[in-house]
Amino acid sequence: QVQLQESGPGLVRSSETLSLTCTVSGASISAYYWSWIRQPPGKGLEWIGYIHYSGTTNYNPSLKGRVTISVHTSKNQFSLKLSSVTAADTAVYYCAIYSTYAYFDYWGQGSLVTVSS
Amino acid sequence: QSALTQPASVSGSPGQSITISCTGTSSDVGGYNYVSWYQQHPDKAPKLMIYEVYDRPSGVSNRFSGSKSGNTASLTISGLQAEDEADYYCASYTGSSTLVFGTGTKVTVL
Numbered sequence: 001q002v003q004l005q006e007s008g009p010g011l012v013r014s015s016e017t018l019s020l021t022c023t024v025s026g027a028s029i030s031a032y033y034w035s036w037i038r039q040p041p042g043k044g045l046e047w048i049g050y051i052h053y054s055g056t057t058n059y060n061p062s063l064k065g066r067v068t069i070s071v072h073t074s075k076n077q078f079s080l081k082l083s084s085v086t087a088a089d090t091a092v093y094y095c096a097i098y099s100t101y102a103y104f105d106y107w108g109q110g111s112l113v114t115v116s117s
Numbered sequence: 118q119s120a121l122t123q124p125a126s127v128s129g130s131p132g133q134s135i136t137i138s139c140t141g142t143s144s145d146v147g148g149y150n151y152v153s154w155y156q157q158h159p160d161k162a163p164k165l166m167i168y169e170v171y172d173r174p175s176g177v178s179n180r181f182s183g184s185k186s187g188n189t190a191s192l193t194i195s196g197l198q199a200e201d202e203a204d205y206y207c208a209s210y211t212g213s214s215t216l217v218f219g220t221g222t223k224v225t226v227l
Contacts (some may be wrong), residue, residue: 110162
């Protein structure tokens with residue numbers, strides 16, 4: 001059974017870097033593409049980016065320059081770093097498996113990150 | 118990239134059918150058969166309901182069906198049930214190898 005679990009600080013100061021990790025069980029990190037998606041409170045979903053275990057990445061143009069997604073094969077994990085955060089980055093952050101046919105079939109439960117001033 | 122356009126809300130009575138539209142451009146919805154749909158109940162993670170425009174994952178009820186015409190994709194829920202009350206999001210692959218979500222639709226079962 002495939003499971004994904006987000007972890008990381010729930011509170012980040014404005015202008016600092018948000019860091020989250022997704023731990024994968026039931027699937028090999030070397031077998032798929034991996035993605036991050038976020039959802040501000042009461043709002044819609046926003047795709048952040050994806051990574052392939054080979055290191056290939058692609059990011060949402062609106063976040064490019066601030067976002068880095070990395071894969072940690074030995075730990076079966078991948079991570080998200082978002083720099084220079086503001087209140088607009090307050091959201092529930094989800095990690096997910098990204099199919100090569102552009103859909104997300106397994107999701108984590110989500111992790112709320114609040115940016116404080 | 119701009120979010121795909123969905124109606125803010127759609128409602129129907131139990132047993133009825135409803136359709137949710139998802140309008141994009143020729144650079145996303147119209148250009149690829151890579152449209153997916155997600156159901157999200159309050160405080161829950163989204164759940165994949167439809168992928169590649171028409172296909173249903175194992176375990177998803179056949180009351181859910183997808184289609185596409187031009188730059189607009191649609192999700193139809195037939196035989197509406199109380200448990201179908203949720204938010205629904207479409208998503209599409211884009212020409213830049215990125216992905217864009219729709220604005221989301223709240224489905225209410227009257």
